[in-house]
Amino acid sequence: MPQLSSLVRSQMAHPSPIRQIMKMAERQNILALGLNPDDVISFGGGWVNHPAPEEFRQAYEEVVSDPALFHKSGGYTATLGELECREQIARFDEHLFGVQGLGPEHIAVGVGSTQLTHDLFRTLLDPGDTVMLLDPTYANYEGQVAFAAPGSPIVRLPVIDPETWAYLPVTDPGRVIAEFTRLFDEHRPRVVIFGAPDNPTSQILPQAVADAMSARTAEAGAWLLIDFAYKCQCFGTPPAYYAWSPAEHPHVIGIHSNSKWARALGRRLGWIEAAPAVIDGLERVQQCSLLCPDTLSQMTMARYVKRAIADGSLRAYVDRTSALYAAAARTTIDAVDEYLQRPRLVPSGGLYTVVDVGENADAFVPKALQATGVLVVPGRGFGPSITNGVRISYGPMVMTPDKIREGLERLGGYMRR
Ligand SMILES: Cc1ncc(COP(=O)(O)O)c(C=O)c1O
Numbered sequence: 001m002p003q004l005s006s007l008v009r010s011q012m013a014h015p016s017p018i019r020q021i022m023k024m025a026e027r028q029n030i031l032a033l034g035l036n037p038d039d040v041i042s043f044g045g046g047w048v049n050h051p052a053p054e055e056f057r058q059a060y061e062e063v064v065s066d067p068a069l070f071h072k073s074g075g076y077t078a079t080l081g082e083l084e085c086r087e088q089i090a091r092f093d094e095h096l097f098g099v100q101g102l103g104p105e106h107i108a109v110g111v112g113s114t115q116l117t118h119d120l121f122r123t124l125l126d127p128g129d130t131v132m133l134l135d136p137t138y139a140n141y142e143g144q145v146a147f148a149a150p151g152s153p154i155v156r157l158p159v160i161d162p163e164t165w166a167y168l169p170v171t172d173p174g175r176v177i178a179e180f181t182r183l184f185d186e187h188r189p190r191v192v193i194f195g196a197p198d199n200p201t202s203q204i205l206p207q208a209v210a211d212a213m214s215a216r217t218a219e220a221g222a223w224l225l226i227d228f229a230y231k232c233q234c235f236g237t238p239p240a241y242y243a244w245s246p247a248e249h250p251h252v253i254g255i256h257s258n259s260k261w262a263r264a265l266g267r268r269l270g271w272i273e274a275a276p277a278v279i280d281g282l283e284r285v286q287q288c289s290l291l292c293p294d295t296l297s298q299m300t301m302a303r304y305v306k307r308a309i310a311d312g313s314l315r316a317y318v319d320r321t322s323a324l325y326a327a328a329a330r331t332t333i334d335a336v337d338e339y340l341q342r343p344r345l346v347p348s349g350g351l352y353t354v355v356d357v358g359e360n361a362d363a364f365v366p367k368a369l370q371a372t373g374v375l376v377v378p379g380r381g382f383g384p385s386i387t388n389g390v391r392i393s394y395g396p397m398v399m400t401p402d403k404i405r406e407g408l409e410r411l412g413g414y415m416r417r
Helices: 006-012 017-024 027-033 054-065 066-075 083-097 113-122 140-148 173-187 207-220 277-287 295-310 313-338 362-371 400-417
Strands: 108-109 131-134 154-158 190-195 223-227 252-257 268-272 350-358 389-393
Touching: 006 140, 006 313, 017 027, 027 154, 054 066, 054 295, 066 295, 083 108, 083 252, 083 295, 083 313, 108 277, 108 313, 113 140, 113 223, 113 252, 113 268, 131 140, 131 173, 140 154, 154 173, 173 207, 173 362, 207 223, 268 277, 295 313, 313 350, 313 400, 362 389, 362 400, 389 400
Parallel strands: 131 154, 131 190, 190 223, 223 252
Antiparallel strands: 108 268, 252 268, 350 389
């Protein structure tokens, strides 16, 4: 039997710690622990659970029930996506967040931000180029960099104080900017990437920090990537960089996804907003990785967005949805404070909080699951700064807040035993 590539073999030796934990939640593994799967409460999933817009579902129905449109949905589109879909996506971000000057030339459509981020790293990085990540941040970036630019080192900018559990960009932006500048000048990254809000912290970098990152990357000829997977789950006034446009900031690239705002996790569609030269490069990469994004998803997206902007239902939906997640976040934090009584981050958006459990969470999580039937995700996979932390996701339970309280009550009983 011939061997797999050495790159794949080395990555298989380092599977995502989050995936490993999620495996523990699989039925056969829960049964093996002697637990009843129906009693398990999982805060592990990084997914949303609110209904998709009804008008979006109707757009699918229209396309699927019309033989000519259904036939069309079985054809390829252009590699960067259908023009109409790219135009409507540009309008979407202008309508919701005030992004000015966006046109289809700034948009590349793909099958979700996972594929797009990988292909974007492929587009921007040469092997060996350094990438700067926050610590902690989304656990998938490391593997995506490893596959797209083998041998590229990663440098991490700490954002949580492990002693106080303060989110430093908010509590001490000057210190974070100074450390960012020091690390940047020392390591000269080609790409800096952060999530807004980020996973697992659900914190939004303040404008001053984003300004400093933008200025330094522009000056040094580096790229600044902002992962907007949770852009629509924003619980306050968004910072000004939510409206940054590649027309004005050509070195800033936005990564976007339908997964979280529209509960379209499995109807794979995402897009990149970038300067036309980046979009052209991405097109060349996507010719090899994707050929074209999903046509049915593009057709329905274009139809839905056009109508939902016109009748005001898009903004109403996004506001309603954001309010649901803000309420679930409040329920979660109140229950953490009541039952866990441990340092935690109050979400500014997104689906998560991070709680300091005061011991190595790789050991804590399986013991807590066995004792309580409650699953949380250990922090180490997101970065070493939260090795003693766990990510708690309220996303899957956004419609069932009682489950959030019940799960955290059980976990708290175990922690304060
Ligand atoms: C920060 C971040 N980016 C991207 C993704 C993946 O999104 P998509 O479904 O668009 O691939 C996730 C999923 O959890 C995420 O947390």
